[in-house]
Amino acid sequence: MSEFELRAITPGETYELRRALLRPHQRVHEMTWAGDDAPDTLHIGGFREDRLVGIGTAHRQPMPGLSEPQAWRIRGVAVDHGHRGYGLGEMLLRRLLEHAAASGGRLVWANATAASYGFFEHYGFARRGDPFELPEVGPHYVVYAGL
Numbered sequence: 001m002s003e004f005e006l007r008a009i010t011p012g013e014t015y016e017l018r019r020a021l022l023r024p025h026q027r028v029h030e031m032t033w034a035g036d037d038a039p040d041t042l043h044i045g046g047f048r049e050d051r052l053v054g055i056g057t058a059h060r061q062p063m064p065g066l067s068e069p070q071a072w073r074i075r076g077v078a079v080d081h082g083h084r085g086y087g088l089g090e091m092l093l094r095r096l097l098e099h100a101a102a103s104g105g106r107l108v109w110a111n112a113t114a115a116s117y118g119f120f121e122h123y124g125f126a127r128r129g130d131p132f133e134l135p136e137v138g139p140h141y142v143v144y145a146g147l
């Protein structure tokens with residue numbers, strides 16, 4: 001049995017890890033993202049011994065440059081440093097993909113950091129276009145996959 005447990009969490013519960021792991025230059029109150037409060041958005045938390053150590057979000061959003069109406073964005077997937085490499089990232093991503101598919105999604109996409117696109121590629125995502133720079137976050141690729 002996995003040592004991690006997945007549970008749906010509120011947008012607010014993602015903020016601390018979003019800031020610590022993805023946006024260290026921003027403040028906690030800036031961690032609210034578009035789509036966070038949509039009724040069909042899923043925020044998933046990965047818990048180890050009841051402590052939140054991983055997060056991820058899936059919400060409806062068209063992929064830039066594509067007209068597929070049933071597109072879902074995977075956002076803010078992150079695992080706390082000491083807990084990486086034990087399968088939680090995969091558990092979070094799979095649950096988010098399941099949610100998007102069960103909600104009628106046909107396509108999933110993400111803005112992946114240069115350090116993490118390999119993670120998405122591992123699960124069948126492809127890169128699209130040239131890398132682009134997010135101010136103070138660094139280079140990103142758009143990655144996408146069919147559902």
Ligand SMILES: CC(C)(COP(=O)(O)OP(=O)(O)OC[C@H]1O[C@@H](n2cnc3c(N)ncnc32)[C@H](O)[C@@H]1OP(=O)(O)O)[C@@H](O)C(=O)NCCC(=O)NCCS
Nearest residue numbers: 077078079084085086087088089090112113115116118119
């Ligand atoms: C990317 C991240 C979520 C992976 O979490 P994790 O819990 O370490 O991932 P897992 O242990 O479930 O790894 C699953 C598989 O992906 C692979 N993988 C993980 N990170 C990878 C990377 N950066 N590049 C290539 N492969 C990677 C692992 O080798 C593993 O493969 P295996 O099953 O064949 O051994 C984590 O490293 C992280 O939080 N990174 C910083 C935040 C980030 O950049 N998030 C992405 C936002 S766009």
